[in-house]
Amino acid sequence: DLEVAIKVVIVGNGAVGKSSLIQRYCKGIFTKDYKKTIGVDFMERQIRLHGEEVRLMLWDTAGQEEFDAITKAYYRGAHAAVVTFSATDRHSFDAIRSWKKKVEEECGEIPMVIVQNKIDLVDQAVVEANEVEAMARNLHCRLYRTSVKEDLNVNQVFEYLAEKYLTH
Ligand code: GDP
Ligand code: MG
Numbered sequence: 001d002l003e004v005a006i007k008v009v010i011v012g013n014g015a016v017g018k019s020s021l022i023q024r025y026c027k028g029i030f031t032k033d034y035k036k037t038i039g040v041d042f043m044e045r046q047i048r049l050h051g052e053e054v055r056l057m058l059w060d061t062a063g064q065e066e067f068d069a070i071t072k073a074y075y076r077g078a079h080a081a082v083v084t085f086s087a088t089d090r091h092s093f094d095a096i097r098s099w100k101k102k103v104e105e106e107c108g109e110i111p112m113v114i115v116q117n118k119i120d121l122v123d124q125a126v127v128e129a130n131e132v133e134a135m136a137r138n139l140h141c142r143l144y145r146t147s148v149k150e151d152l153n154v155n156q157v158f159e160y161l162a163e164k165y166l167t168h
Helices: 018-027 090-094 096-107 129-138 154-167
Strands: 004-011 042-049 052-059 080-086 112-117 142-145
Touching (some): 004 154, 018 052, 018 080, 018 112, 042 154, 052 154, 080 090, 080 154, 096 112, 112 154, 129 142
Parallel strands (some): 004 080, 112 142
16 A cells, blocks of 8 residues: 555644644543653654555644744645644634634645644633634634543544545
8 A cells, every 4th residue: 555644733822732632642641741852843643544544744843832933844745734722721712713824824725623622621611612613614624622631532633634635
């Protein structure tokens, strides 16, 4: 089989759970204080989809999100993107549109999903379900509600993007 390799960039404000998402999907673990290993640009996981081997390379940032320091090299050649916010952080939700725009400026129209993470923290939630759904509709993106901590809906995010990429 010819192997398909998909570069996926994970964007969104700091502390929404991007590194945790990548670590959960690629290593199957969750830690309270995950810090990105310096020098590692991405983690990968191989899956089988429609009889094809698909290698997903999930790109992480060095934690400079809020300073707009994510370089072009990070976005270059990305085939898909995950735009992430936290259910407990209003600012991160308000930033969704500009993150999507930033990806499109560098990558054009690539498969993209919106991820609302930390849905396990129900009592700390600050965003209403209907406004999230309206935003996703407005941006023409599929929405996934995840808990990286509880391992809810994480695999689905990446299967959907791989599927989209293979069939586009
Ligand atoms: P990043 O800055 O976007 O990479 O965010 P991190 O992955 O470093 O996560 C920030 C904090 O949120 C860490 O303490 C994580 O353990 C925590 N976290 C990530 N995902 C979840 C989740 O689904 N639920 C809860 N309760 N905490 C989470
Ligand atoms: Mg991080």
